[in-house]
Amino acid sequence: QSVLTQPPSVSAAPGQKVTISCSGSSSNIGNNYVSWYQQLPGTAPKLLIHDNDKRPSGIPDRFSGSKSGTAATLGITGLQTGDEADYYCVAWDSRLSAVLFGGGTKLTVL
Amino acid sequence: EVQLVESGGGLVQPGGSLRLSCAASGFTLSAHDMHWVRQATGKGLEWVSAVGIAGDIYYLNSVKGRFTISRESAKNSLYLQMNSLRAEDTALYYCARVSLNALDVWGQGTMVTVSS
Numbered sequence: 001q002s003v004l005t006q007p008p009s010v011s012a013a014p015g016q017k018v019t020i021s022c023s024g025s026s027s028n029i030g031n032n033y034v035s036w037y038q039q040l041p042g043t044a045p046k047l048l049i050h051d052n053d054k055r056p057s058g059i060p061d062r063f064s065g066s067k068s069g070t071a072a073t074l075g076i077t078g079l080q081t082g083d084e085a086d087y088y089c090v091a092w093d094s095r096l097s098a099v100l101f102g103g104g105t106k107l108t109v110l
Numbered sequence: 111e112v113q114l115v116e117s118g119g120g121l122v123q124p125g126g127s128l129r130l131s132c133a134a135s136g137f138t139l140s141a142h143d144m145h146w147v148r149q150a151t152g153k154g155l156e157w158v159s160a161v162g163i164a165g166d167i168y169y170l171n172s173v174k175g176r177f178t179i180s181r182e183s184a185k186n187s188l189y190l191q192m193n194s195l196r197a198e199d200t201a202l203y204y205c206a207r208v209s210l211n212a213l214d215v216w217g218q219g220t221m222v223t224v225s226s
Contacts, residue, residue: 035212037155044204044219045147045155050212088155090213097168099145099157 004028004089004102011108016079020105022072022089028100032092034072036065039086039104048087049074079109112136112215114205119220126195130220132188132205137215140183143208146190148201149219158203159190173199195224 005023012018022034036049047056049065052072064075072089089102118130130146146158159179160168167179178191188205200223206213 033211037213039155044216045206045213046216047210047212047214050210050214054210056210056214086154090157096171098170099160099168101147101155101157104154 003093003096004091004100006087006089006102006105008103009106009108011110012079013110014079014081017075017077018079018107019076020074020087020089020107022074022102024070024072024091024100026070027095028070028091028093029067029072030070031094034065034067035090036063036072036074037088037090038083039088041085045088076107081109083107084109112207114207114215114217116203116205116217116220119203119222121223121225122195123226124196124224126224127191127193128195128222130190130192130203130205130222132190132217134186134188134207137207138183139181139186139188139207144179144181144188145206145208145213146179146188147204147206147213147216148199148222149204150201153201156201160208161188192222195222197224200224 037045039045052067053065062077086104113135115133143162145160161179176194181188202219204219205217207215
C-alpha cells in the first residue's frame, strides 16, 4: 500500500483538461520536492515534472505541476490519445529515509 | 547520448541470488545519486534502493539485509546484489539517475523471476 495516494484512474475527452492528485504527509510531500512520471504501456517511466512544478526540457507546457501543503497535483491540458498512460507521483520521505511512489493513476482519453 | 542499460536478470529459485548491473554511458555515474526501482507485472512502481554521491545508501525495508547496492567508477556502473530472493521480488528492475531532484534518466529494465 502506497503512502502517497493517487486516484486509480481518471478519464477525459480529447482536447479537455485533467488533473491527477497525490496526497501525502508532512514527512514526504509537505517538506520535500515532488516529481511526476509518465509510463506509456511497455516502456520505462519518463520524467514529466521535477521540483514540484518545473518541466524538464522537451516536456510540453500542456503538462503542469503544483504543490500545496501535503498534496500535489499534475495537470494535463489539450488531452491527446497519446497521453494515455500511467502517471506516478514521487517524493522523498524524511521519516522513512526512503523514496515513495504513488500507486499510479491510469489516464484514459475517451 | 545519456543512457542506462541494465543486465543480469533471469530466473532464480527462492533463496537464490542474482547480481544486477546498470551500465551508464554519456555521463559519469559517480557524479549522480543512483536508484533501483522495480515493477511487478501489472503493478505500480516501487522504489528499492539508492546510493548517494557521498556514498550514503538507502533501502526499502523489505529488502534490507538481503540486497546490496554498489557502484564501480572504473566501469561507470551501478550494481544490485540480491540474496535470499523471494517470490515477491519478482519484477522488472530499473536503474535510474538523479538530476533536477528527480529520476531523470531510466534504463529499459531487466526482468527478475523468482520461482521454483
